[in-house]
Amino acid sequence: MDLLVLFINAAVIAGTPYLFGTMGEILTEKSGNLNLGVEGMMFMGAIGGLLSVSLLESGLGVDVAPGLAVLLAVGVSFLAGAAGAFIYSVLVVTFRTQQNVTGLALTIFGVGLGNFLGDFFGRRSDTGIVRISARAGAGFSRLDIPVLSDIPYIGPLFFNYNILVYLGIAMAIVLALFFKYTRIGLNLRAVGENPAAADAASIPVAKYKYAATCIGGGICGIGGMYIIMVTTAGGVWIHNVVAGFGWTSVALVIFASWSPRRAILGSMIFGALRVMPFYFPANQLITVGFISFTMPNIPMQFYAMLPYAMTIFVLIFTSIRPNRETNPPGGLGVNYFREDR
Amino acid sequence: MPAISTRQLTKTFDTVLAVDKVDFDLYHGEILALMGENGSGKTTLMNMLSGIYFPDGGYIEADGQRVTIANPKDAFALGVGMVHQHFKLVETLSATENILLGLPGGFFVDRKSAAAEVAEIIARYGFTLDPNKKIYNMSVSEKQTVEIVKVLYRGATTLILDEPTAVLTPQESDRLFDTLRNMKADGKAIIIITHKLHEVLAVSDRVHVLRKGQTAGIVQTADADRNVLTEMMVGQSVALHIDRPIVENKELRLEVYDLCVRTGDDVLALDSANFILQSGEILGVAGVAGSGQKELCEALAGLCKAQQGAVTFYPEGDWRNRSAAVPEAEDSGRVANGVPAEGVKTIPLLGKSPQEIAELGISLAFVPEDRLGMGLVAGMDMTDNVLLRHYKRGRGPFADRPYSRNLATRLIERLKIATPGVSTVVRRLSGGNVQKVLLGREIASVPRVLIVAYPARGLDVHSAHTIYDLLNEQKQKGVAVLFVGEDLDVLLEISDRIMVLCGGKVTGTVDAATTTKEEVGLLMAQMDAPQAGETN
Numbered sequence: 001m002d003l004l005v006l007f008i009n010a011a012v013i014a015g016t017p018y019l020f021g022t023m024g025e026i027l028t029e030k031s032g033n034l035n036l037g038v039e040g041m042m043f044m045g046a047i048g049g050l051l052s053v054s055l056l057e058s059g060l061g062v063d064v065a066p067g068l069a070v071l072l073a074v075g076v077s078f079l080a081g082a083a084g085a086f087i088y089s090v091l092v093v094t095f096r097t098q099q100n101v102t103g104l105a106l107t108i109f110g111v112g113l114g115n116f117l118g119d120f121f122g123r124r125s126d127t128g129i130v131r132i133s134a135r136a137g138a139g140f141s142r143l144d145i146p147v148l149s150d151i152p153y154i155g156p157l158f159f160n161y162n163i164l165v166y167l168g169i170a171m172a173i174v175l176a177l178f179f180k181y182t183r184i185g186l187n188l189r190a191v192g193e194n195p196a197a198a199d200a201a202s203i204p205v206a207k208y209k210y211a212a213t214c215i216g217g218g219i220c221g222i223g224g225m226y227i228i229m230v231t232t233a234g235g236v237w238i239h240n241v242v243a244g245f246g247w248t249s250v251a252l253v254i255f256a257s258w259s260p261r262r263a264i265l266g267s268m269i270f271g272a273l274r275v276m277p278f279y280f281p282a283n284q285l286i287t288v289g290f291i292s293f294t295m296p297n298i299p300m301q302f303y304a305m306l307p308y309a310m311t312i313f314v315l316i317f318t319s320i321r322p323n324r325e326t327n328p329p330g331g332l333g334v335n336y337f338r339e340d341r
Numbered sequence: 342m343p344a345i346s347t348r349q350l351t352k353t354f355d356t357v358l359a360v361d362k363v364d365f366d367l368y369h370g371e372i373l374a375l376m377g378e379n380g381s382g383k384t385t386l387m388n389m390l391s392g393i394y395f396p397d398g399g400y401i402e403a404d405g406q407r408v409t410i411a412n413p414k415d416a417f418a419l420g421v422g423m424v425h426q427h428f429k430l431v432e433t434l435s436a437t438e439n440i441l442l443g444l445p446g447g448f449f450v451d452r453k454s455a456a457a458e459v460a461e462i463i464a465r466y467g468f469t470l471d472p473n474k475k476i477y478n479m480s481v482s483e484k485q486t487v488e489i490v491k492v493l494y495r496g497a498t499t500l501i502l503d504e505p506t507a508v509l510t511p512q513e514s515d516r517l518f519d520t521l522r523n524m525k526a527d528g529k530a531i532i533i534i535t536h537k538l539h540e541v542l543a544v545s546d547r548v549h550v551l552r553k554g555q556t557a558g559i560v561q562t563a564d565a566d567r568n569v570l571t572e573m574m575v576g577q578s579v580a581l582h583i584d585r586p587i588v589e590n591k592e593l594r595l596e597v598y599d600l601c602v603r604t605g606d607d608v609l610a611l612d613s614a615n616f617i618l619q620s621g622e623i624l625g626v627a628g629v630a631g632s633g634q635k636e637l638c639e640a641l642a643g644l645c646k647a648q649q650g651a652v653t654f655y656p657e658g659d660w661r662n663r664s665a666a667v668p669e670a671e672d673s674g675r676v677a678n679g680v681p682a683e684g685v686k687t688i689p690l691l692g693k694s695p696q697e698i699a700e701l702g703i704s705l706a707f708v709p710e711d712r713l714g715m716g717l718v719a720g721m722d723m724t725d726n727v728l729l730r731h732y733k734r735g736r737g738p739f740a741d742r743p744y745s746r747n748l749a750t751r752l753i754e755r756l757k758i759a760t761p762g763v764s765t766v767v768r769r770l771s772g773g774n775v776q777k778v779l780l781g782r783e784i785a786s787v788p789r790v791l792i793v794a795y796p797a798r799g800l801d802v803h804s805a806h807t808i809y810d811l812l813n814e815q816k817q818k819g820v821a822v823l824f825v826g827e828d829l830d831v832l833l834e835i836s837d838r839i840m841v842l843c844g845g846k847v848t849g850t851v852d853a854a855t856t857t858k859e860e861v862g863l864l865m866a867q868m869d870a871p872q873a874g875e876t877n
Contacts, residue, residue: 181449181450182448182449182450183441183444183446183447183448183449183450184448186434186438186441186442186450187442187443189431189433189434190431190434190439190442190443193431193432193433193434194429194430194431194432196429197428197429197430197431197439197442198431198442198443199393199413199429200391200393200413200423200425200429201413201429201439201442201443201444201491202392202412202413202414202417202443203442203443324432324433324475324477325433327433330431330432330433338393
């Protein structure tokens with residue numbers, strides 16, 4: 001049983017960057033913008049979040065308090081991701097450039113910028129790497145919630161994560177409620193489904209597209225920061241740190257069929273696939289409760305492939321049984337110009 | 342004082358003067374019909390009132406005050422609401438949600454009380470609508486109702502309806518006119534854009550006619566008749582009459598038996614259609630949009646798969662075909678049994694691709710509804726578009742461009758296509774000329790069966806008549822023509838027989854010379870009642 005709890009813990013922690021990326025892209029796509037720059041915005045968020053804490057520490061010569069480090073990293077990574085999305089919005093919404101090309105350009109730009117800044121500031125520092133202090137890094141480690149964390153099973157299962165995990169899940173729930181119950185959410189869905197209809201209903205289409213895309217990009221940026229603070233070495237810049245998380249998130253949007261609630265489930269599944277080989281190593285006897293079995297010898301690459309294979313199956317499944325509720329937004333990928341004839 | 346008026350209003354697109362210094366007045370409690378040929382600027386003028394387009398010159402007055410309408414929000418603030426020809430609805434939302442879009446109000450949506458308010462409007466004007474139904478589950482007429490209720494919910498006092506009856510059956514149109522009269526009695530000012538003359542005469546109080554972006558005339562409906570209005574629209578008197586030449590010695594050409602087509606959404610779009618098509622006749626196909634016309638055409642052309650049934654082609658020249666062909670609609674069931682008479686040479690078509698059909702030597706031409714999407718390649722010139730039909734000519738991998746260029750040149754001369762030349766991309770041509778290119782190319786392949794879908798849609802009166810003449814010419818050459826149309830007046834004049842589709846079923850086949858519009862209209866609206874002449 002312990003193994004299963006540890007596995008679920010690891011899956012949730014590994015899945016959270018996907019959750020941020022997927023949520024951000026869902027919000028973006030709900031406005032009709034297909035932003036393929038998620039990978040780039042994650043890089044920008046990662047380097048932004050890391051540098052904000054690291055430069056503050058080296059500038060002041062002190063270790064930043066954990067709470068401040070979290071606030072700073074979340075804020076700056078959000079702004080960095082939003083800045084990337086803003087470039088995208090200006091090009092796509094105002095100048096009506098082709099969305100896929102613009103998104104790919106943003107990815108190339110973001111990856112390059114992140115790696116450049118990471119390497120640049122690394123070389124300038126005494127240690128040769130960009131890093132945050134152990135004190136600041138403590139803000140990103142698991143929370144010890146009094147009482148709750150100590151309940152058997154419930155505690156380890158639900159109250160055993162870092163603060164960003166709770167932030168992500170809370171945001172996903174708020175996002176789901178936002179789409180369903182608020183006036184702005186309803187208007188946003190209309191903008192993404194049929195911008196001409198939204199426009200005729202006097203909804204400011206461009207403003208909605210800008211806002212959703214920039215906030216969505218900001219959320220992607222938080223996901224990038226999570227990767228550098230939690231997923232990898234814990235606050236140390238590594239070249240190419242995001243390494244495909246952004247692309248998997250784009251696939252997850254389809255997997256979740258544009259629902260923030262299904263995004264929670266989807267990212268946890270994808271996270272589980274990522275950590276599976278570490279918790280269920282090949283050729284070992286595994287005991288979960290009453291069941292024990294020998295894990296077959298499956299190569300690591302197989303697990304790495306599974307998220308994409310599952311996305312393909314979801315695509316096939318949803319196209320066999322078409323359902324208007326799980327379709328992509330009707331206006332996705334198409335730029336809107338009111339006076340088009 | 343007019344509810345809304347324009348003075349010297351002007352709008353230019355690129356170099357085209359779409360609306361040219363138009364003075365326009367609309368009063369409370371009247372229904373004004375706005376008429377004009379396609380491209381005369383009706384929709385552009387209305388789009389400026391509703392804030393979709395911004396005028397280049399002139400100004401707009403509302404209740405005597407000079408106003409600026411920069412976007413749809415400004416228009417709503419002035420009580421101007423427009424029901425667009427192509428509905429502006431979000432398919433995945435419910436009627437109420439669509440109506441609420443963009444409105445100010447609390448942070449959270451209160452669907453319940455909004456639905457109640459919507460229901461109140463529905464009751465007041467006598468509409469039929471479920472406020473909680475999703476748009477994608479709605480019929481066209483329901484969607485239109487949502488659009489009208491949406492405008493009323495926003496407190497519009499001026500309603501603009503852009504070709505509201507184009508997608509309705511005559512009975513649904515009558516019901517719409519009743520609600521329009523209710524609104525007029527309520528003091529609303531209503532503009533209806535249409536080019537159906539009888540509707541203008543039936544429902545409007547006053548008529549404003551545009552021609553080439555300018556006002557051609559304003560008359561009281563009481564003082565107008567069909568000829569006066571047509572003359573104003575076209576600028577000269579035109580023969581509105583369409584010929585119906587009679588061709589002797591018809592032969593059975595195509596027999597369709599129990600044809601069923603399912604769409605991707607698993608809807609039975611065509612349900613057990615039986616009919617025959619003869620040489621030297623035009624078989625009109627009537628029905629509201631989406632009754633299975635598209636599926637019928639595409640199944641015959643080999644473009645979409647049929648679930649069951651048989652389509653049999655009878656090659657010409659066999660005298661037995663002639664004897665088998667029974668023109669009376671009542672007897673079509675006797676022929677349509679799926680089994681040809683003994684000894685008659687026939688070719689089954691169903692399940693064959695267009696290429697296989699062509700390889701069998703059967704010349705079947707299809708002029709689809711979507712001219713620039715499906716019929717022609719918008720970004721290619723005339724030569725290349727003609728080449729698409731003859732790409733197999735020429736040696737080895739090389740296409741025979743000179744042949745296509747010559748054919749294209751001949752088409753320009755013969756059909757009087759207005760174009761700078763064969764190398765102008767077809768997107769640059771006007772709607773009428775695009776249709777001439779497409780129809781001309783198909784006719785040049787000397788078809789034995791010609792399927793045309795909405796050939797005159799969006800064309801002005803002149804171009805439309807050119808197209809009708811071309812179809813009659815083909816008919817006289819012994820071609821079997823299947824004409825899918827929407828304008829019943831045209832269908833009644835040009836067809837020899839009219840087959841009516843409703844909900845994918847053939848609800849009846851009538852003799853065009855003796856039937857009435859009412860009879861066809863009833864067939865268009867009916868789902869289950871069995872009809873004389875049908876053997877299901």
